[in-house]
Amino acid sequence: MRELHVNEVRAAVARMVIDANCCIGEGMLTCLEQCRDREEKTLSRNVLDMIVRNDRLAEERMVAMCQDTGMAVFRVQVGQEIHFVGGSLDQAIHDGTAQGYEEGYLRKSVVGEPLFDRVNTRNNTPAVIYYEFVPGDQLHITFAPKGFGSENMSVVKMLKPADGVDGVLNFVVEAVKNAGPNPCPPIVVGVGIGGTFEKAAQLSKFALMRDVGSHNEDPRYAALEDELMERINALAIGPAGLGGKTTALGVHVEWFPTHIAGLPVAVNLCCHAYRHSSVTL
Amino acid sequence: MIKLQLPLKKEEIARLRAGDEVLLTGPVYTGRDAAHKRLTEAMARGEELPVDLRGQVIYYVGPAPAKPGQPIGPAGPTTSYRMDPYTPALLDAGMVGMIGKGRRTEPVREAIVRNGAVYFITIGGAAALIADSIRSKEPVCYEDLGTEAVCRLEVEDFYAIVGIDSLGNSLL
Numbered sequence: 001m002r003e004l005h006v007n008e009v010r011a012a013v014a015r016m017v018i019d020a021n022c023c024i025g026e027g028m029l030t031c032l033e034q035c036r037d038r039e040e041k042t043l044s045r046n047v048l049d050m051i052v053r054n055d056r057l058a059e060e061r062m063v064a065m066c067q068d069t070g071m072a073v074f075r076v077q078v079g080q081e082i083h084f085v086g087g088s089l090d091q092a093i094h095d096g097t098a099q100g101y102e103e104g105y106l107r108k109s110v111v112g113e114p115l116f117d118r119v120n121t122r123n124n125t126p127a128v129i130y131y132e133f134v135p136g137d138q139l140h141i142t143f144a145p146k147g148f149g150s151e152n153m154s155v156v157k158m159l160k161p162a163d164g165v166d167g168v169l170n171f172v173v174e175a176v177k178n179a180g181p182n183p184c185p186p187i188v189v190g191v192g193i194g195g196t197f198e199k200a201a202q203l204s205k206f207a208l209m210r211d212v213g214s215h216n217e218d219p220r221y222a223a224l225e226d227e228l229m230e231r232i233n234a235l236a237i238g239p240a241g242l243g244g245k246t247t248a249l250g251v252h253v254e255w256f257p258t259h260i261a262g263l264p265v266a267v268n269l270c271c272h273a274y275r276h277s278s279v280t281l
Numbered sequence: 282m283i284k285l286q287l288p289l290k291k292e293e294i295a296r297l298r299a300g301d302e303v304l305l306t307g308p309v310y311t312g313r314d315a316a317h318k319r320l321t322e323a324m325a326r327g328e329e330l331p332v333d334l335r336g337q338v339i340y341y342v343g344p345a346p347a348k349p350g351q352p353i354g355p356a357g358p359t360t361s362y363r364m365d366p367y368t369p370a371l372l373d374a375g376m377v378g379m380i381g382k383g384r385r386t387e388p389v390r391e392a393i394v395r396n397g398a399v400y401f402i403t404i405g406g407a408a409a410l411i412a413d414s415i416r417s418k419e420p421v422c423y424e425d426l427g428t429e430a431v432c433r434l435e436v437e438d439f440y441a442i443v444g445i446d447s448l449g450n451s452l453l
């Protein structure tokens with residue numbers, strides 16, 4: 001048994017919340033610059049250039065790259081040999097979120113109840129937290145702030161097994177087409193296939209925690225990602241929806257076993273503010 | 282690039298065409314989901330509004346908090362379609378323009394044509410850069426809404442693209 005004080009978790013969460021919102025990272029910047037240089041239409045090229053300049057400026061000044069600093073989503077992989085001391089792990093993550101959003105001058109965008117009152121909680125909590133237990137004595141946390149311009153354009157559908165590969169391809173492309181300019185293209189497309197209704201959605205969210213442009217290790221799914229990428233970019237929605245070659249920066253597919261009667265598919269969209277951070281404690 | 286002084290004159294709006302790139306200088310008012318709901322509910326009850334939007338442009342934005350010494354935090358546009366249920370009433374009451382991102386529904390396009398108004402788009406997610414063209418921010422009403430409160434911004438050379446012009450031509 002390894003002891004881990006929850007204060008350490010809280011402090012790490014506060015730091016990673018700020019870091020993800022202000023620093024998009026070299027991987028994304030390079031990707032955006034390459035897309036900018038490929039664009040032929042002046043307006044589309046200028047939009048991508050503005051995005052690159054924006055993201056560099058945000059990092060330099062340590063301010064949020066987008067005013068929508070999202071709802072806080074965490075994937076927490078807990079080594080089963082850890083004994084947490086000093087309080088509740090869950091509370092430490094919420095507290096670290098509140099601390100980071102306050103200290104980082106990040107926007108508080110969460111309402112405490114969704115339908116009747118919709119009163120802002122003023123500290124961006126609660127966070128959405130997914131826990132998994134893994135072997136070992138380490139705690140691994142990934143954070144992704146989720147803006148709702150793109151979250152609102154996400155969809156889940158229960159396809160029939162007979163719909164097959166074509167059914168999946170058409171559904172994903174259609175979802176991106178319907179979203180059009182709303183999710184702040186260029187976007188990253190997270191696709192979850194299989195599991196149950198909510199499992200597919202969760203897979204699509206985790207797909208958006210991968211490095212941009214990375215591939216599924218199963219070559220069949222990697223090929224599916226490439227085909228989706230091609231068909232989505234052929235939609236020519238383009239940067240800010242103004243047309244052009246760059247509609248998607250990446251398509252990430254994750255899968256899980258499913259029921260003999262089902263083929264659930266979820267499409268979670270993320271804007272070009274493709275932000276994450278992770279830490280191992 | 283067309284330089285425009287706010288508040289906009291009707292003749293200037295009439296000359297703008299979808300796809301034109303503009304630089305706006307002058308006052309704009311912030312407002313998004315919750316403020317639109319309150320404003321249109323107050324109008325429906327026949328109350329006087331706490332902000333006079335006649336002749337003005339509204340910017341769909343909920344800024345991030347400002348760091349000390351800064352007038353405003355990062356402040357890019359939010360998706361416009363969520364304001365569509367409220368927009369025709371505001372345009373009919375004299376508002377002349379909106380700044381946001383994404384497509385509008387047909388009733389909004391019709392209200393733009395009916396009133397000789399304009400819809401500008403600006404670049405979603407370029408919030409830190411956009412904040413550099415905002416000089417000041419003063420609260421106007423609904424301060425209890427936090428980031429969703431209505432504020433008056435003074436902008437200078439604020440970059441936007443005409444998304445829907447007064448003839449109803451749409452870029453997106």
Ligand code: SF4
Nearest residue numbers: 066147149184271406
């Ligand atoms: S969709 Fe993304 S880039 Fe666009 S406003 Fe929301 S968080 Fe910002």
